[in-house]
Amino acid sequence: MTTKQLLRGISATTLALSCVSPLQAGAITAFTPFPGINSVAGVVINPPAPANNDDVAGLSPNDLFVTQKDYIAIGAVDIVFDVVPTGGVTEYSIREGVSNSTGIDWSGYTIQLGFGTGAGFVPSTPGDGLDFDSLDFNSPLDFTVFFPTAINTTEDEIVASGGVMPAGAFSLPYFRFSIDVPDTFSKFTLRQLPTAVPEPMSASMLAMLGVGALTRRARRRA
Numbered sequence: 001m002t003t004k005q006l007l008r009g010i011s012a013t014t015l016a017l018s019c020v021s022p023l024q025a026g027a028i029t030a031f032t033p034f035p036g037i038n039s040v041a042g043v044v045i046n047p048p049a050p051a052n053n054d055d056v057a058g059l060s061p062n063d064l065f066v067t068q069k070d071y072i073a074i075g076a077v078d079i080v081f082d083v084v085p086t087g088g089v090t091e092y093s094i095r096e097g098v099s100n101s102t103g104i105d106w107s108g109y110t111i112q113l114g115f116g117t118g119a120g121f122v123p124s125t126p127g128d129g130l131d132f133d134s135l136d137f138n139s140p141l142d143f144t145v146f147f148p149t150a151i152n153t154t155e156d157e158i159v160a161s162g163g164v165m166p167a168g169a170f171s172l173p174y175f176r177f178s179i180d181v182p183d184t185f186s187k188f189t190l191r192q193l194p195t196a197v198p199e200p201m202s203a204s205m206l207a208m209l210g211v212g213a214l215t216r217r218a219r220r221r222a
Contacts, residue, residue: 058138059093074195077191097170110193126155
């Protein structure tokens, strides 16, 4: 038995004793993208087969495939998923094709779990059952085509970095990660946000900074 399975068993037992209703999980049935700075195309959500396969080692057969998420500007993109109860914990393997049509190179890519959209987005909290394959993280996490380093900073956030995704690039192989879906919520949100490579300072700005530094030194000497 893995650490995650043991902890989930303890949590389920505690919940059953307190409210006579075990923690369940859900199957994703539909999605609603909120574009504006991007377009989303070709989302395929396969029915869970099997459902309730929490903590599967490796790729889950429950596949959610986004053929293309095309960014035309830097900003957060929210996709809301509808969930129905399955009576267990269902793990999904997510594949995404991401296009950088912003005209700006990216230095990283952040993915968050939560609820709501836009200014009303609320991050998922540890222990609520919605997570990126926590606690064992034993399913593929792959952004290496552009970002060699992918870090689960928490069970509800992935930060990919360590490289550059150039303007005009497309993620092949696809970005890949996994989500454990509980049915304690009827909906949840997947938020994604690229990080732009900082623009270099212009020669005039560097010159101004240099003049300012020299002025401050002259004042200190006076």
